[in-house]
Amino acid sequence: MQWTTRVNEAYRTLKSPVQRAKYLLEMNGVDVGFETNTQMPTEFLLRQLELREALAGAKQPAALHELLVQVRREQRLLEQGIAQLIDGRKDYAAAAGEVRKLMFLDKLAGEIDQAYERVE
Amino acid sequence: MPLLQISEPGQSAAPHQQRLAVGIDLGTTNSLVATVRSGVATVLPDEQGHALLPSIVRYLPDGRTEVGYAAQARQADDPKNTIASVKRFMGRGIKDVAHAENMAYDFVDAPGMVQLRTAAGVKSPVEVSAEILKVLRRRAELSLGGELAGAVITVPSYFDDAQRQATKDAAQLAGLNVLRLLNEPTAAAIAYGLEHAAEGVYAVYDLGGGTFDISILRLAKGVFEVVATNGDSLLGGDDFDQRLFCWVVEDAKLPPLNARDMRALLVKSREAKESLTTHAEARITARLSGGDVVDVTLGAEKFCQITQTLVHKTLGPMRKALRDAGLGVDEVEGVVMVGGATRMPQIQRAVGEFFRRDPLNNLDPDKVVALGAAMQANVLAGNKPAGEDWLLLDVIPLSLGIETMGGLAERIIPRNSTIPVARAQEFTTFKDGQTGMSFHVVQGERELVADSRSLARFELKGIPPMAAGAARIRVTFQVDADGLLSVAAKEGTTGVEASVVVKPSYGLADADIERMLRDSYEHAKDDMHSRALHEARVEAQRLLEAVRAALAADAALLSAAEREAIERQAAALAAVASANDHRAIKQASEALNRATEEFAGRRMDAGVKRALAGKRIASLDL
Numbered sequence: 001m002q003w004t005t006r007v008n009e010a011y012r013t014l015k016s017p018v019q020r021a022k023y024l025l026e027m028n029g030v031d032v033g034f035e036t037n038t039q040m041p042t043e044f045l046l047r048q049l050e051l052r053e054a055l056a057g058a059k060q061p062a063a064l065h066e067l068l069v070q071v072r073r074e075q076r077l078l079e080q081g082i083a084q085l086i087d088g089r090k091d092y093a094a095a096a097g098e099v100r101k102l103m104f105l106d107k108l109a110g111e112i113d114q115a116y117e118r119v120e
Numbered sequence: 121m122p123l124l125q126i127s128e129p130g131q132s133a134a135p136h137q138q139r140l141a142v143g144i145d146l147g148t149t150n151s152l153v154a155t156v157r158s159g160v161a162t163v164l165p166d167e168q169g170h171a172l173l174p175s176i177v178r179y180l181p182d183g184r185t186e187v188g189y190a191a192q193a194r195q196a197d198d199p200k201n202t203i204a205s206v207k208r209f210m211g212r213g214i215k216d217v218a219h220a221e222n223m224a225y226d227f228v229d230a231p232g233m234v235q236l237r238t239a240a241g242v243k244s245p246v247e248v249s250a251e252i253l254k255v256l257r258r259r260a261e262l263s264l265g266g267e268l269a270g271a272v273i274t275v276p277s278y279f280d281d282a283q284r285q286a287t288k289d290a291a292q293l294a295g296l297n298v299l300r301l302l303n304e305p306t307a308a309a310i311a312y313g314l315e316h317a318a319e320g321v322y323a324v325y326d327l328g329g330g331t332f333d334i335s336i337l338r339l340a341k342g343v344f345e346v347v348a349t350n351g352d353s354l355l356g357g358d359d360f361d362q363r364l365f366c367w368v369v370e371d372a373k374l375p376p377l378n379a380r381d382m383r384a385l386l387v388k389s390r391e392a393k394e395s396l397t398t399h400a401e402a403r404i405t406a407r408l409s410g411g412d413v414v415d416v417t418l419g420a421e422k423f424c425q426i427t428q429t430l431v432h433k434t435l436g437p438m439r440k441a442l443r444d445a446g447l448g449v450d451e452v453e454g455v456v457m458v459g460g461a462t463r464m465p466q467i468q469r470a471v472g473e474f475f476r477r478d479p480l481n482n483l484d485p486d487k488v489v490a491l492g493a494a495m496q497a498n499v500l501a502g503n504k505p506a507g508e509d510w511l512l513l514d515v516i517p518l519s520l521g522i523e524t525m526g527g528l529a530e531r532i533i534p535r536n537s538t539i540p541v542a543r544a545q546e547f548t549t550f551k552d553g554q555t556g557m558s559f560h561v562v563q564g565e566r567e568l569v570a571d572s573r574s575l576a577r578f579e580l581k582g583i584p585p586m587a588a589g590a591a592r593i594r595v596t597f598q599v600d601a602d603g604l605l606s607v608a609a610k611e612g613t614t615g616v617e618a619s620v621v622v623k624p625s626y627g628l629a630d631a632d633i634e635r636m637l638r639d640s641y642e643h644a645k646d647d648m649h650s651r652a653l654h655e656a657r658v659e660a661q662r663l664l665e666a667v668r669a670a671l672a673a674d675a676a677l678l679s680a681a682e683r684e685a686i687e688r689q690a691a692a693l694a695a696v697a698s699a700n701d702h703r704a705i706k707q708a709s710e711a712l713n714r715a716t717e718e719f720a721g722r723r724m725d726a727g728v729k730r731a732l733a734g735k736r737i738a739s740l741d742l
Contacts, residue, residue, distance in 0.1 A: 008538045
């Protein structure tokens with residue numbers, strides 16, 4: 001059972017872009033430092049505020065769906081960027097910053113998910 | 121010497137080659153048992169040829185039970201003691217039971233599960249379910265001719281930990297070795313996927329008697345991966361019956377009904393619902409105990425109208441499951457319909473509209489789950505045939521978490537995590553010198569513990585006294601392949617492993633199981649008796665057929681008087697065989713054997729003569 005659990009853990013890690021990125025960075029000695037490093041580019045933070053305001057204002061499932069589509073689009077773009085940094089340029093420090101952004105969006109996606117429970 | 125039956129050499133199977141394993145669909149309305157024989161999964165019928173066993177148990181005052189069709193026939197006469205749809209009460213408290221006031225049962229609000237007061241005493245849903253499982257177990261053992269190595273029992277994928285534990289306890293009580301608890305939609309996907317060599321993303325829409333599951337699976341190269349699952353464990357065909365029942369009461373302006381009338385009308389409502397699947401109209405007639413006559417007719421459209429909200433209730437879970445899977449309806453290859461309730465035209469329409477494609481109904485919605493379970497059982501028992509390799513990856517349906525300060529539920533293992541899964545979380549002490557910690561384990565998606573299902577509370581004692589916040593307590597959550605949770609805690613800084621007791625909020629304490637097993641031993645004698653009776657009957661039947669065949673072939677070897685004597689004995693056996701005295705049947709069988717000894721001898725001689733007729737000794741291979 002231990003082995004099966006570990007295999008599932010590995011599968012889960014590799015399946016999720018964020019988990020996979022974190023793992024690859026760890027292997028190259030870079031800690032993403034989500035809790036410790038709170039510095040984020042202003043542009044990014046403003047965008048997050050915008051999205052969160054939209055979330056607070058969404059009273060219909062359709063509005064939430066719209067928002068989710070947007071967030072997913074931005075997540076895809078970030079993932080592509082991270083892929084270039086890690087696989088292409090091997091710039092792990094820069095990648096760590098981008099992964100933190102991705103984690104922000106993941107958290108937002110989770111909150112959108114919670115919001116569905118309230119409006120559906 | 122009795123009539124001999126000689127089989128072809130090489131036809132009897134080597135006893136140690138196949139381990140007997142079965143799949144059991146313990147359904148709300150009907151239960152089934154299936155097995156894989158010669159590489160084919162088949163449902164095992166009862167002696168009358170019925171594949172389905174109604175999940176109905178009737179308790180008689182002397183402690184005996186009737187299970188299945190016999191109980192079903194008497195439910196309107198004896199409503200309090202005839203328990204139907206017990207699955208709806210497994211792992212549930214009284215407040216979870218919907219429409220409790222419309223049910224004829226005598227509920228007992230107990231700190232564990234809700235209990236039922238019957239003529240044979242207070243029974244737990246676990247005991248009632250065990251009675252159903254016992255019948256299926258016996259059916260399988262008689263049919264397969266041996267003891268079972270184990271069984272795979274199916275549960276709705278949306279069943280929580282308490283409901284799963286209850287199911288496992290019931291199986292243990294019935295003397296079954298549970299190989300795995302398998303989710304019903306997953307079982308159906310296996311049966312469907314293996315049957316059609318399907319590849320791609322499939323949805324399974326499973327609407328049973330009391331539960332609704334929607335699972336999204338990815339089938340690829342022999343891997344059945346559940347991507348997401350959702351549902352409603354308190355929604356099923358029964359609710360459609362209830363809705364119709366309420367409509368009848370309103371339409372016919374009936375006064376408050378007694379238990380008998382309630383049950384009678386519910387049964388009629390169900391029949392009407394089923395009839396409306398293929399007819400435009402259904403008529404509900406009944407004579408109530410007060411003498412009043414109920415005679416109402418409703419059309420399919422009206423039925424659709426009054427049950428619309430129920431159909432609608434299945435849409436939310438479908439949307440959520442697709443969201444969790446990160447997929448759109450267009451990416452779903454096909455949607456497989458499972459469960460008797462999916463026969464309703466309005467369900468077929470709603471699902472077709474949602475997925476923008478016709479639902480798949482090629483497999484029998486009543487049997488597909490049991491067949492899939494049998495296939496899994498076959499693999500788990502070690503009978504896997506060479507070249508047939510497939511893997512199952514299932515998930516837990518609901519997030520598991522722990523109560524933290526302020527009554528919040530902190531998620532430790534998210535829903536749709538592939539099982540088995542383990543996750544650890546560190547906790548620390550809140551007060552200086554604190555030596556104990558209590559944990560409240562909950563399940564669900566809500567933020568507040570008050571809105572979540574309470575699974576277990578446990579205490580960690582023996583933490584060495586330290587400053588607040590200094591202790592490092594590592595709590596590990598482990599969900600096994602059955603979807604059952606176990607929690608362990610260990611204090612890290614001093615390396616002290618303290619004892620942990622997990623008290624299930626809706627499980628059965630070991631003492632309860634012991635008591636139930638003890639009670640069942642008292643009835644074991646009855647069980648043995650009925651087993652002996654069945655075996656005697658089967659043997660008698662075989663003997664009578666053999667005699668009949670022999671007389672048809674070689675009656676010429678007997679004088680008229682001899683033939684009459686044999687026929688008299690056969691008639692005597694036939695008469696006794698339908699009664700309940702297994703000893704009398706045995707005696708009559710032996711008498712018939714003795715009466716046909718001489719005949720058997722003559723047949724042998726005649727047979728040998730025929731074989732040797734016209735042959736020379738030299739030409740025989742001796």
